[in-house]
Amino acid sequence: MHESCPRGFDQALLSGHLDGELTQAADQRVRLHLEECPACRALFDQIRSVKETAMSTQFNEPREEQWTERPAGPVSAATRFTGWFLAIVWALALSGYALWQVATGPEGLAVKLLVFGGLTGVVLLGISILMDRLGEARSDRYREVKK
Amino acid sequence: MALIEPPIPPAPPEPEEAVLLRAAFAGDAGAWEALLRRCRRTAYLFALQLTGDPDEALDAAQESLLRLFRHRGRFDPARPLRPWLLKIVRNTVADSRRRDAVRRRAAETVLAAGGGRSPEDPHGEAERQETRRMVWEALGELDAAAREILILREYHDLPYREIAEVLGIPVGTVMSRLHAARALMARHLRRRMKGVGHA
Ligand SMILES: [Zn+2]
Numbered sequence: 001m002h003e004s005c006p007r008g009f010d011q012a013l014l015s016g017h018l019d020g021e022l023t024q025a026a027d028q029r030v031r032l033h034l035e036e037c038p039a040c041r042a043l044f045d046q047i048r049s050v051k052e053t054a055m056s057t058q059f060n061e062p063r064e065e066q067w068t069e070r071p072a073g074p075v076s077a078a079t080r081f082t083g084w085f086l087a088i089v090w091a092l093a094l095s096g097y098a099l100w101q102v103a104t105g106p107e108g109l110a111v112k113l114l115v116f117g118g119l120t121g122v123v124l125l126g127i128s129i130l131m132d133r134l135g136e137a138r139s140d141r142y143r144e145v146k147k
Numbered sequence: 148m149a150l151i152e153p154p155i156p157p158a159p160p161e162p163e164e165a166v167l168l169r170a171a172f173a174g175d176a177g178a179w180e181a182l183l184r185r186c187r188r189t190a191y192l193f194a195l196q197l198t199g200d201p202d203e204a205l206d207a208a209q210e211s212l213l214r215l216f217r218h219r220g221r222f223d224p225a226r227p228l229r230p231w232l233l234k235i236v237r238n239t240v241a242d243s244r245r246r247d248a249v250r251r252r253a254a255e256t257v258l259a260a261g262g263g264r265s266p267e268d269p270h271g272e273a274e275r276q277e278t279r280r281m282v283w284e285a286l287g288e289l290d291a292a293a294r295e296i297l298i299l300r301e302y303h304d305l306p307y308r309e310i311a312e313v314l315g316i317p318v319g320t321v322m323s324r325l326h327a328a329r330a331l332m333a334r335h336l337r338r339r340m341k342g343v344g345h346a
Contacts, residue, residue: 015326019300021307047329050282050336054301057279058259059192062205067187 003038009033014044018051088126095119164228168327172224183212183255186232190305193236196298198244199251199287207243211236230312233303237295254280261281285335293328 005011016022017030034041102115164185170178190211195204214235215222222231252258258280286294299305299313308320316324 011330012323012326014287015329016322017305019325021322037169043330043333046333046336050302050329053275053278053282054297055304056275057283057302059195059200059257060259061191062201065207067209 005037007033007037009037009040014040015047018044018048095122119147123147168224168228172219174346179216182228183216186215186228187212189229190232190236193233193298193303193322194240195257196286196302197237197240201252201256203240203243207236207239210243211239214239227309230305230309233299233305233309233313234315254283258283281336281339285332285339288335289328289331292324293331296321296325297328297332320342 013022013026013030014034017027018033022030034044069127100120102112106117164182167178167182167185171182187208190208191204194207194211195201198204211232215232218235222228235297258276260276286297289297296310296314299310305313307325308318310321310325311318314321
């Protein structure tokens with residue numbers, strides 16, 4: 001029906017009028033035109049009613065626990081990262097000290113091999129876990145925000 | 148002993164976004180948590196309106212908040228936060244969309260029952276809810292560009308200036324694009340109404 005104005009009025013101004021985005025002069029022009037053009041008036045009433053309908057629409061929202069069930073927020077994630085970092089530094093320092101003690105101490109060869117072998121195993125495990133984690137972090141979950 | 152209870156001090160005013168922003172950017176972790184809490188509802192609703200899927204919307208909202216936090220260095224805290232947040236949500240949804248085409252869920256699972264606001268007029272309310280559903284479904288039939296500009300204007304009440312910022316288009320083109328989307332929407336609705344015999 002009202003696909004365009006029979007008098008050639010720029011109907012985009014109807015939207016500007018509805019949204020209160022026009023200058024006073026343009027707004028006045030729309031007002032005057034609406035009084036004399038049934039086609040534009042019909043379209044205007046329609047877009048206004050859609051806007052009012054949309055504004056009164058309410059959406060279902062997640063429950064509080066649905067937010068917290070998900071991965072922790074960025075601040076707690078940062079805290080956790082710091083925690084892991086410090087724990088790893090501590091473990092490295094401690095095992096370094098133990099290795100040095102055992103290497104320079106009076107223990108027999110068997111004990112030394114036991115300690116070195118065990119620690120090497122733990123370190124290899126740690127490295128493999130770390131590599132897995134890095135792989136995950138590099139996957140698409142954390143991409144840059146585009147311009 | 149005091150005979151009269153001392154007046155209860157008024158609750159401190161809700162910290163304004165600007166105050167929170169400043170504190171957050173000064174490195175206050177508590178302010179960040181509060182700020183992201185304020186943002187998450189908007190992020191979720193926009194993602195839901197774009198995708199029509201509550202699960203995907205929750206994922207996109209979480210991811211968007213994470214990105215907002217990670218890329219905070221690119222944001223100028225003197226500017227309003229909302230357009231920036233919405234822009235991130237839009238990008239996040241676009242990224243996840245490339246992976247798998249998502250189906251919009253039935254209106255009943257997405258829209259909240261509008262009841263309760265006019266108990267004296269349950270019939271009128273039922274009819275209004277029906278109209279809301281129809282508008283929502285018509286929105287799903289539009290192309291993505293028409294849909295997103297309508298969502299920003301009609302559901303989020305964004306001024307043209309902020310719409311331009313979110314979509315990365317000149318302010319001068321917002322009105323004509325928006326109006327084209329509205330005209331398209333009106334056409335879809337007229338068709339639907341004829342379909343159910345309302346016309
Ligand atoms: Zn006209």
